[in-house]
Amino acid sequence: MRKLFLPLALLTASPLLSAARMDIDVEIPRLDVAEYHRPYVALWLEQDGRHVANLNVWYDIKMKDNEGEKWLKDMRQWWRRSGRTLEFPVDGVSAATRAPGVHNLTFSASDDALKGLQAGEFQLLVEAAREVGGRELLRIPLQWPIDQQQTGEARGSHELGRIAATLTP
């Protein structure tokens, strides 16, 4: 009886064994411009208008003297909500900029970032800012916890392409 009970309890109660996850497709559009720089992109979660956690921030992490951090503030909403209080680089969040194309990111429901969510609606925000280019912010409403398969999607018009989130229990 005891032998049976323990694994069962772990399976149902422990998020560590849960395979629940959030997959995000981020499309960086190919732009026909004379001077192209890969965009800075921030992905984060909000709930009830409040910042909950950063998922990823793509910026020029390789420039000497951390010069690449100078333009982080151009992702102005993310900068105000979170960026301005951070020390860079941020472990597990700071990452290099990415080329045009579709990039798939996966976050486990047990990741620290997602664990901060309360039950109910939350939002995935994606903000992009490009040197000598524009800035764009997209938000996708989603539900927490992940009880059933969910998808959400938003489409940018200039700096971002299709952003799709898939939540799998």
Next chain:
Amino acid sequence: MKTFTKLGLLTLATCLSFSAHAHRSWMLPSATILSGDAPWVTVDAAVSNDIFYFEHFPLQIEGVGQPFARPGAQQPPQAADGKPAPQPMQRPRASLQIQRPDGSLAQPQFGNTGRYRSTFDVELDQKGTWKLAIANQGLFASYELDGERKRWSGKLEDIKAAIPAKADKLQVTRSSSRMEVFVTSGAPSEQVLKPTGKGLELAPSTHPNDLVQGEAARFVFLLDGKQAANVKVTLIREGIRYRDTLDEIELTTNDQGEFSVDWPQAGMYWIEAVSSMPVKDDSPVTQRRDSYTATLEVMAP
């Protein structure tokens, strides 16, 4: 030409304290919200009719470039009788205080004073909110002597000697002015927002580097550290050359000295507040006039 030079210097001398007249003094920072290790801001400082356009005089600042004088103004103009005319009233250059987030002082760098503007740079070598401030005090008198209107400025103790006892309609104004700019590297901080307790000052409830279009911001004006009711506040957004009307926002502080603004558009705003009141004490001062101006940046949402 002589009159023009004289007038120009007089305007320059008085506008710092009497900014409600046509000429306004202002500082315009290149940015107010910055990221990175030690970003720089560059600041323009000028005196002009139209806000944020360079068209009249540089704002002359101690330690920023060489003092500006109009070509030809070095020679004292000749009066009609051939003797040198009295020198027009000249004031020392403004004293700029650059305060780091921890309250320590920094120096302006790469300063220059040109025909229409002064410029200087500041390296933000500390995270938090910086304050750039120019504060002035002055004493001005106006009176009539034998039907002729006269002006005088100087120190309180010199007033008796300077103004004849038979002067008519004597008005003595004690004035103070304060001009401020706030810039923030990283997260906003509060230290530099503490009032000095002198003159008219802004005590922000909403941080001055956290202003966003469509969000209401709340501020309090203090006069000598006390909440200042009934102060007239004017806000003008940049870019007036490209619109037909000034679109000024005019507000008045309430009994608690508070006012709030719902920013209609993003951009740089020039804010001016003026408090004027009669003085009834034993001194020859008949009124006081305190003004505050600042350049505030409102971000797009």
